[in-house]
Structure formats: C-alpha cells, structure tokens
Amino acid sequence: MTPVSFEPSMILAILPEILILALGVLVLVLDLILPDERRGVLGWITAAGLLGIIGISLAVARPGAEARLVWGGMLRQDWLGFVFNMLFLFAAAITALFSTDLARLGKRGEFYLLMLASTLGMSLMASAADLIMLYLAIETTSIPLYVLAGFLTRDDKSTESGFKYLLFGAMTSTVMLYGFSLLYGFAGTTNLYGLAQSVMSNRLPIVALFGSLLLVLVGFGFKISAVPMHFWAPDTYEGAPTPIAGFLSTASKAAGFAVLMRVLISVFPTDITPWPAVIAAISTATMTLGNTLALAQRNIKRLLAYSSIAHAGYALIGLVAVYNPVSRSLGISSVVYYLVAYVVTNLAAFGVVAAVGRVVGSDEIAAYAGLSRRSPWLALTLLVALLSLAGMPPFGGFVGKFAVFASVVQSGQVWLAFVGVLNSIVGLYYYLTVLKVVYLYRSEDEDKPLPVTPSYVTALIVLVVGIILIGTVLAPWFTVSNTAAAALF
Amino acid sequence: MQFPILSVIVFTPILSSLLILLIPAERKSEIRVAALAAATIALFLSAWAYFAYDIPAGGYQFVEKYTWLPALGISFHVGIDGMNAPLVLLTGVVMFTGVLISWGIDDRPREFFAFLFILATGVFGVFVTLDLFMLFFFYEIAVFPMYLLISIWGWKETREYAAMKLTLYLFIGSVISLVGALAMYFTSGLNTFDMLELEKAGFSVAFQQLWFPFVFFGFAVLGGIFPFHNWSPDGHVAAPTAVSMFHAGVLMKLGAFAALRVGIMLLPEGAKFHLPWIILLSLVNVVYGAYIAMVQTDFKYVIGFSSVSHMGLVAMGFATLTHDGMLGAGVQMFSHGVMTALFFAVVGMVYDQAHTRDIPHLSGFRKVMPLVAVAFIIGGLVSMGMPGFSGFIAEFPIFMGVWQSYPWIAIVAAISIVITASYIIRIIGKVFFGALPEEFEHHVHDVTALDKVALVFLSVILIGVGVYPSIMVPMVESGVTHILRLLGGA
Numbered sequence: 001m002t003p004v005s006f007e008p009s010m011i012l013a014i015l016p017e018i019l020i021l022a023l024g025v026l027v028l029v030l031d032l033i034l035p036d037e038r039r040g041v042l043g044w045i046t047a048a049g050l051l052g053i054i055g056i057s058l059a060v061a062r063p064g065a066e067a068r069l070v071w072g073g074m075l076r077q078d079w080l081g082f083v084f085n086m087l088f089l090f091a092a093a094i095t096a097l098f099s100t101d102l103a104r105l106g107k108r109g110e111f112y113l114l115m116l117a118s119t120l121g122m123s124l125m126a127s128a129a130d131l132i133m134l135y136l137a138i139e140t141t142s143i144p145l146y147v148l149a150g151f152l153t154r155d156d157k158s159t160e161s162g163f164k165y166l167l168f169g170a171m172t173s174t175v176m177l178y179g180f181s182l183l184y185g186f187a188g189t190t191n192l193y194g195l196a197q198s199v200m201s202n203r204l205p206i207v208a209l210f211g212s213l214l215l216v217l218v219g220f221g222f223k224i225s226a227v228p229m230h231f232w233a234p235d236t237y238e239g240a241p242t243p244i245a246g247f248l249s250t251a252s253k254a255a256g257f258a259v260l261m262r263v264l265i266s267v268f269p270t271d272i273t274p275w276p277a278v279i280a281a282i283s284t285a286t287m288t289l290g291n292t293l294a295l296a297q298r299n300i301k302r303l304l305a306y307s308s309i310a311h312a313g314y315a316l317i318g319l320v321a322v323y324n325p326v327s328r329s330l331g332i333s334s335v336v337y338y339l340v341a342y343v344v345t346n347l348a349a350f351g352v353v354a355a356v357g358r359v360v361g362s363d364e365i366a367a368y369a370g371l372s373r374r375s376p377w378l379a380l381t382l383l384v385a386l387l388s389l390a391g392m393p394p395f396g397g398f399v400g401k402f403a404v405f406a407s408v409v410q411s412g413q414v415w416l417a418f419v420g421v422l423n424s425i426v427g428l429y430y431y432l433t434v435l436k437v438v439y440l441y442r443s444e445d446e447d448k449p450l451p452v453t454p455s456y457v458t459a460l461i462v463l464v465v466g467i468i469l470i471g472t473v474l475a476p477w478f479t480v481s482n483t484a485a486a487a488l489f
Numbered sequence: 490m491q492f493p494i495l496s497v498i499v500f501t502p503i504l505s506s507l508l509i510l511l512i513p514a515e516r517k518s519e520i521r522v523a524a525l526a527a528a529t530i531a532l533f534l535s536a537w538a539y540f541a542y543d544i545p546a547g548g549y550q551f552v553e554k555y556t557w558l559p560a561l562g563i564s565f566h567v568g569i570d571g572m573n574a575p576l577v578l579l580t581g582v583v584m585f586t587g588v589l590i591s592w593g594i595d596d597r598p599r600e601f602f603a604f605l606f607i608l609a610t611g612v613f614g615v616f617v618t619l620d621l622f623m624l625f626f627f628y629e630i631a632v633f634p635m636y637l638l639i640s641i642w643g644w645k646e647t648r649e650y651a652a653m654k655l656t657l658y659l660f661i662g663s664v665i666s667l668v669g670a671l672a673m674y675f676t677s678g679l680n681t682f683d684m685l686e687l688e689k690a691g692f693s694v695a696f697q698q699l700w701f702p703f704v705f706f707g708f709a710v711l712g713g714i715f716p717f718h719n720w721s722p723d724g725h726v727a728a729p730t731a732v733s734m735f736h737a738g739v740l741m742k743l744g745a746f747a748a749l750r751v752g753i754m755l756l757p758e759g760a761k762f763h764l765p766w767i768i769l770l771s772l773v774n775v776v777y778g779a780y781i782a783m784v785q786t787d788f789k790y791v792i793g794f795s796s797v798s799h800m801g802l803v804a805m806g807f808a809t810l811t812h813d814g815m816l817g818a819g820v821q822m823f824s825h826g827v828m829t830a831l832f833f834a835v836v837g838m839v840y841d842q843a844h845t846r847d848i849p850h851l852s853g854f855r856k857v858m859p860l861v862a863v864a865f866i867i868g869g870l871v872s873m874g875m876p877g878f879s880g881f882i883a884e885f886p887i888f889m890g891v892w893q894s895y896p897w898i899a900i901v902a903a904i905s906i907v908i909t910a911s912y913i914i915r916i917i918g919k920v921f922f923g924a925l926p927e928e929f930e931h932h933v934h935d936v937t938a939l940d941k942v943a944l945v946f947l948s949v950i951l952i953g954v955g956v957y958p959s960i961m962v963p964m965v966e967s968g969v970t971h972i973l974r975l976l977g978g979a
C-alpha cells in the first residue's frame with residue numbers, strides 16, 4: 001500500500017481532529033471571557049461540541065470502502081480508525097458531563113482543554129500508519145492524561161496518581177520507542193505498511209523482529225493495562241478525579257487496543273512471528289490476576305481498576321483468534337464489539353461512582369450501603385453497569401463476551417474460552433458483592449436523599465440506553481464492528 | 490399474520506417490570522395491583538397458548554422468527570411443542586400465584602416485583618425459544634435477578650451465603666454449556682444458532698460424546714442433579730416465599746428442560762453414550778434427596794430436599810431415553826412445579842404466622858388455617874404419587890420407563906416413594922394435627938383471602954391433571970415423539 005498524493009478530500013480524513021482543536025480553542029476563549037459563576041456551562045459546551053463533531057463526522061467524513069494512506073503515509077483513512085474515533089469522542093463527551101458539577105474541576109477551562117488534547121491524540125492513534133506519527137499520537141494522548149490524573153493539586157492522592165502514571169508511562173514509552181527504532185533500523189522505513197512489506201519479504205532476522213515486537217508490546221500493554229504492565233492502574237484510578245479514571249479506563253484503553261490491533265496485524269504476520277501465543281499468555285494472566293485482585297478491594301475505584309485490567313484480558317482473547325485465518329475476522333470484530341460495549345458500560349460505572357462520591361465524599365464500597373434507598377435510580381444504573389461488566393444479558397457486556405469467546409472457540413483454542421468463562425465467574429462474584437452492599441446493607445444516612453445533577457442524569461440515561469441497545473439490537477453494532485475489522489485485512 | 494402470542498408472553502413481564510419501576514416507590518398498593526394485572530395477563534396468555542395448541546398436528550406451533558443478528562445466524566425464533574407448552578403454562582401459574590402470595594411484602598415492593606418479572610421473562614424466553622443464542626440470553630436473564638431477590642428479601646440468617654452460592658453455581662453451569670454450544674455452532678458449519686437446524690447437523694459421534702457432558706451438566710446444575718444439587722436446598726430456604734415457588738417450581742425445570750433441549754436433542758449420540766451412567770446420579774438424587782428430606786427438622790429444608798428428590802425423577806425419566814420415561818418426566822416437570830409451589834406457599838404461610846419453621850415446635854395448625862392444611866395434604870398426596878393426583882400420572886410412566894431399561898434401578902428408586910410418604914405424613918401429623926401450642930394461641934391467624942385463592946388454584950390444577958390426565962398427557966406425548974425421532978426411533 002502506497003500513500004496517495006495530496007488532494008483536498010484528505011482534509012476530511014482529519015476533520016474530526018481539526019474540529020476537536022477548534023473546540024479546544026473555543027473552550028479556552030470562553031474560559032477567559034465567562035464570569036466565574038457562569039463557567040458551569042463549559043462542560044456542557046464541551047459535551048455538545050463533541051457530539052456535534054460526531055454528527056458532522058458521521059455525515060461528511062466517513063471513510064470510503066477502500067482504505068487509503070493519506071498525508072504522506074502518516075495516517076490511514078479506514079473504518080477501524082473512524083469507529084474508534086467516534087468511540088473516543090463519545091467517551092470524552094460523557095466525561096465532560098461527569099466533570100462539570102465537580103468542585104475544583106468542572107469550572108476550569110484548562111481541564112476540558114487537556115481532555116480534548118488527549119482525545120485528539122487518541123484520534124490520531126487510531127489511524128496512525130507510521131511509527132513517528134504513532135509515537136507522537138501516543139504522547140499527545142498521554143501527557144495531558146498525566147496532568148489530568150494529578151489535576152487536584154491539593155489532594156495528595158491525586159498528585160501521587162498523576163506522578164505514578166507519568167513514571168510508568170515514561171518508562172514504557174521509552175521501551176516502546178526503542179522497539180520502534182529497532183524496527184526502523186531493520187526495515188529502513190517507519191511506515192507500518194512499508195514495514196509489513198519488509199517483514200513479508202523475509203529479509204529480517206526473526207529473533208530481532210520478535211524482540212522488537214516484545215518491546216513494542218510493552219508500550220501498548222501499558223496503555224491497555226495488561227499484565228505485567230498493569231501496576232499503575234489501581235493507584236492511578238484511585239487518586240485521579242473519578243471522571244478521568246473513567247476516561248483512562250475506557251477511551252485510553254480502547255485507543256491502546258486500536259493501535260495494538262493495527263500494528264500487530266498489519267506488520268507482523270502470524271506465521272512468521274507467532275505473537276498470538278504471547279497474547280494468549282498475556283490475556284490469561286491479565287484476566288486471572290485482574291479478577292483475583294479485584295476480590296480483595298474495598299475501594300470501588302480500585303475494584304473497577306482491577307476489573308478493567310481483567311476486561312483488557314477478555315478483549316485480548318479475540319485477538320488470539322487471529323492466528324487462524326478462519327476465525328480472524330470474527331476475532332477482530334469481537335474485540336471491537338467488546339470494546340464498544342465495555343466503554344459504554346464502564347463509563348456508566350464510573351459515572352455512578354462520581355455521582356455518589358460527589359455527595360458522599362468517599363469511594364469506599366462501604367459508603368454505598370443504603371444507596372438503593374437513597375437513590376433507587378442511581379442504584380439501578382449501577383446494577384445495569386455492573387451486570388453488563390459481569391457479562392449478563394440483556395446488556396452489552398454479554399454480547400461482547402459471547403463474541404470473543406465465540407471467536408476463540410472458532411479458532412480452535414477452546415481452552416482459552418474456558419479460562420475466560422471461569423474468570424467471568426470470579427468477576428460476577430465481586431460485582432455482586434458491590435450490589436449486595438447497594439441493595440442489602442443499611443446505613444444511618446439512608447433517609448437522606450442523594451441529589452443527582454442534570455448533567456449526570458443526562459449522561460447516565462444515555463449510557464444505560466446505550467448498554468441495553470448494544471445488548472439487544474445486535475445487528476447494526478455487529479455490522480460496524482465487522483466493517484472496522486475488515487479494514488485491517 | 491397470526492397474533493404473536495409467544496413474543497407477547499415473553500415480553501409482558503419485562504415491560505410490566507419497567508412500568509412498575511416508573512410508579513413512585515411509596516404507592517405500594519398501586520404497585521401490587523399493577524403486578525397482579527401483569528401476572529394475570531401472563532397467566533391468561535400462557536393458558537391460551539396451551540389450550541390452543543393443536544395436538545394432532547404436533548410439531549412447533551405459534552412459531553415466530555425474526556432475524557436478530559444475521560451475520561452469525563442468530564434469530565429471535567420461538568415456538569412451542571408438547572414438551573414446552575406445559576412449562577409455559579406452569580410459569581404463568583407460578584407467576585400469578587407468586588404475586589398473590591407476595592402481597593404482604595412491604596420492603597421495596599416495587600423493586601421486588603420488577604426483579605421477579607425480569608426473572609419471569611427469562612424463564613418464558615428459555616421455554617419458548619428455538620434459537621441457541623437466545624436460549625443463553627434468556628437463561629442468564631433468569632439467573633441474575635435471583636441473586637437480588639434472595640439476598641434482599643430472603644431469610645436473614647442465610648440469605649447472603651445462599652444467594653451467592655446459588656448464583657455462582659448456576660452461572661458456572663451456564664457458561665460451561667455456553668462453550669459447548671459455541672463448539673456445536675462452529676463444528677456444524679451451518680452458521681446458524683437455530684436449534685431446528687442444528688438438530689440436523691449430524692455431528693460426529695466422537696464430537697457428541699466429548700461435548701455432551703459439558704452441555705448436559707452445565708444445564709443440569711440448575712435442574713439440581715447430584716452432585717451439583719447443593720445450592721438448591723440452601724437457595725430455596727433462604728428465598729422469600731414467592732421466589733422459592735418460582736425457584737423450585739420453575740427454575741429447576743429450566744435446567745432440566747435446557748439439558749433436554751440442548752444436551753439430549755442436539756447431541757443424541759452423546760446422550761446415548763453418557764446417560765447410562767448419568768441415570769445412576771439421578772438415582773442418588775431420588776433416594777438420597779428423599780432420605781435427607783426425611784431427617785430435616787426445618788420445614789423448608791424438607792421441601793427443599795424433596796425437590797432434589799423429585800427433580801431426580803425428571804432426570805431419570807429423560808435418562809431412560811424411552812417413550813414412557815420421557816413422557817413421565819415431561820408431566821413430572823409440570824406436576825412437580827405446581828406441587829412444590831404449593832408446598833413453598835404453605836411453608837411461607839406457616840412461617841409468617843409462627844415465625845419458626847422448626848418442625849418440633851409446630852403443631853395443630855389445622856385449627857387456625859384449615860385450608861392451608863388441606864392444601865398441604867393434597868400436595869403431599871401428589872408428592873407420594875397417589876392415583877387421582879398429578880404425581881401419579883407423572884411418576885408411574887417414569888418407573889415404567891426405568892423398568893424397561895434398568896429394572897434394578899426402578900426397584901431402588903421405588904424406595905424413595907416410601908421415604909417420601911414417611912416425611913410427608915410426619916409433617917402432616919406434626920405440623921397440622923395435634924394441639925396448638927399455647928405460645929401460638931392468640932397471635933396466629935388464618936391466611937388472607939388472596940393466599941387462599943392461590944392455594945385453591947394450585948390444588949385444583951394438581952387434582953385436575955390427576956383426574957383428567959388427557960388434559961396434558963397427549964400433549965407431552967406429541968413432544969416426546971419428536972425427541973424419540975431425533976434419538977433414532979429408539
């Protein structure tokens with residue numbers, strides 16, 4: 001695949017990115033001119049703007065049936081990038097709504113600007129087709145996130161969270177960069193599809209190739225918080241502002257998956273470099289460790305952190321299925337389906353945590369006692385989110401799990417499906433433990449109502465409807481996942 | 490186009506649960522009336538479907554098929570035949586009586602009925618579905634509300650433990666079957682989850698023998714098969730009355746039915762290979778379950794273990810793979826469902842008044858609640874398999890079927906009838922007859938009119954099927970014919 005020469009329609013390929021940038025500038029200007037008491041609208045403006053960008057992109061910037069390399073081979077305009085892009089924009093819009101009513105967060109323009117910058121980076125990650133572009137995109141995503149995680153500067157935990165995230169991120173990205181440089185050294189090109197040709201021609205030493213693949217995996221594994229690059233996640237999620245923890249565990253993770261799938265599948269043929277075996281091992285370890293450690297958590301954000309580690313493991317199952325040509329298309333589309341369901345679901349879970357934490361002032365699971373009496377609807381939303389995470393129908397998580405398990409059964413690795421289903425039982429256990437506290441345990445405060453602001457109501461309704469739609473109206477979502485997956489082959 | 494009665498049956502409960510959730514929590518009487526209205530509609534529709542089924546024509550009727558996810562061959566495909574039509578009716582009956590019995594629930598009745606109805610949708614869905622994906626979809630919808638229903642409204646002593654145990658057992662079972670189902674789907678190469686297509690897939694014998702245990706046991710966990718029956722008495726005891734009724738009455742049938750529908754019907758060669766040893770497990774269920782029931786002192790545990798014993802008869806009937814055995818098992822699923830719902834209703838009523846279920850402490854309840862005593866005796870006679878009651882219609886063919894293939898198993902299993910008689914008669918004598926202890930003298934009252942309606946309704950069904958078996962037997966027989974055809978006319 002060679003880059004096409006410049007033509008004006010290429011602007012459309014980066015239209016979402018351009019609009020995100022414009023929105024960021026708008027937020028910054030408004031932040032300057034709006035008086036203090038009216039800055040509450042910034043979150044709404046960001047959310048509305050992002051939804052507007054989704055609308056515009058869907059209307060005019062859809063990629064064609066044929067993928068093409070644009071902007072000198074820096075980006076690949078295809079459905080995989082586009083679908084993920086929409087997912088990031090959606091997650092960012094929801095995160096903006098979750099943030100807008102939080103003290104020390106919601107009324108600061110720079111918060112939204114940083115979030116938009118990070119979203120911009122994710123968009124580029126999903127469609128980057130060149131190692132340089134990829135690295136820049138990853139850093140554009142990460143650096144604002146380091147700041148956002150430590151945004152509450154007067155809160156020790158938040159600062160610690162940001163700093164830990166930074167240290168881990170910096171270290172893993174260095175290793176990854178080393179991997180990139182080796183790849184460049186061997187193949188003499190930084191373009192992913194150029195690299196692919198060199199690899200196919202079998203001129204490269206296999207050991208070195210596999211070694212650099214592992215180095216690259218370190219960086220990607222960090223983004224998706226796969227074992228053993230997961231250590232940062234619980235500490236970072238716990239300390240970071242809750243909406244940002246939600247953003248990290250959804251959009252940022254999905255971006256990591258987009259890159260992981262693109263690089264592994266385009267550059268490394270499975271018959272030359274048997275990476276699915278590595279992914280299978282990582283997946284098993286990630287699911288098992290994430291779920292096991294989640295059992296012991298008393299803080300809901302740490303619990304969700306470990307659960308989100310486990311979910312990375314489930315999603316990786318679909319990637320393992322790629323080694324068999326029969327199941328590879330289902331494998332990738334199952335990962336996409338899984339991620340769409342997961343992003344929507346996990347955002348809802350973090351949204352409830354933010355809404356509760358805002359009033360109660362605690363993220364301990366014990367603080368959720370009596371929630372179903374204080375706010376039945378919030379409790380029900382948490383029920384939907386956690387059951388969807390556990391993989392229960394009629395919620396999106398069920399279909400996602402069904403799809404990844406199906407793909408790996410089709411590929412012939414039935415054992416991995418068994419590992420997955422056994423893990424989902426462990427998962428169900430701790431999700432139910434939380435629900436038990438919410439529905440069963442009494443608390444002294446249970447007569448005090450728990451006010452939920454309009455921004456939370458709006459966002460949570462959208463998410464719950466989304467979770468149910470993804471879990472019941474299957475065909476359109478599956479078509480989208482399939483189209484996205486097809487772009488890789 | 491005909492009226493889509495089965496879809497309406499499936500979605501009535503879940504839609505009413507959404508409506509109920511929209512009623513403000515403090516308007517409890519409106520919530521109850523709404524729940525009763527929904528349950529009545531469901532009962533009416535399921536009875537309609539049952540009686541409108543054309544037995545001579547046989548096969549699947551009221552079939553509806555809509556594409557759901559064409560890329561993977563998943564469709565919303567429902568239909569009833571002689572095997573599942575009685576189960577649909579059973580669900581309608583238990584749902585209706587369950588709502589009547591739960592009238593007195595005062596802690597968050599809105600959530601209670603909402604969760605109970607989500608459960609009902611799951612159950613209806615599994616019974617009527619002809620699509621394997623949809624079966625799992627509804628199966629798990631039926632599992633998770635159970636956790637909340639038991640842990641929130643259950644018996645304080647054991648509810649957290651029992652609810653978690655039950656949910657995990659059932660979920661483990663279902664996900665293991667799920668892997669088996671996926672293996673079937675891909676091995677068939679038909680790209681469809683339609684069970685009517687998969688029946689014709691012609692899986693190799695080795696494949697069937699390998700996967701049958703996974704699929705069968707995964708579901709049979711919910712049917713209470715030994716040694717995976719352990720969750721069930723604990724779950725029954727911890728659950729609030731209506732949920733125990735649902736649980737023992739309907740959910741255990743869900744497991745048995747799914748094990749039949751997916752295990753035996755889709756993997757007949759595997760069934761022929763494995764069932765000869767599985768029948769031994771069911772024998773353990775039957776005899777050991779009855780024996781354990783006999784030595785319990787907690788009224789509800791007696792009934793809980795009696796369910797294990799009676800569900801063993803269902804598994805045994807299926808495992809014979811004979812016409813008689815299957816016919817009996819099919820009727821037994823219905824008969825036991827109604828009977829056990831009646832039992833749990835009675836236990837709940839006695840407990841609500843006496844605040845204890847310890848059999849040695851109970852006595853003379855016939856005096857304060859005569860109708861409850863009569864209902865229990867009717868249930869007891871069904872349980873013992875007395876002629877004139879539905880239990881006889883169900884158990885006699887099972888024993889005939891077992892006798893044809895394994896005479897000595899029939900002899901051993903028959904011991905259970907004696908044990909059953911002993912514990913039932915002991916309870917009748919101890920709990921309902923004798924003198925009413927002084928401690929109960931003044932604060933024990935008769936049950937409400939709604940409770941009586943529920944008891945009479947259930948009792949009438951049990952006697953009706955017993956006296957006039959043609960109301961059910963020919964129908965189940967038509968279903969059995971189809972299964973036997975799949976088994977190669979055995």
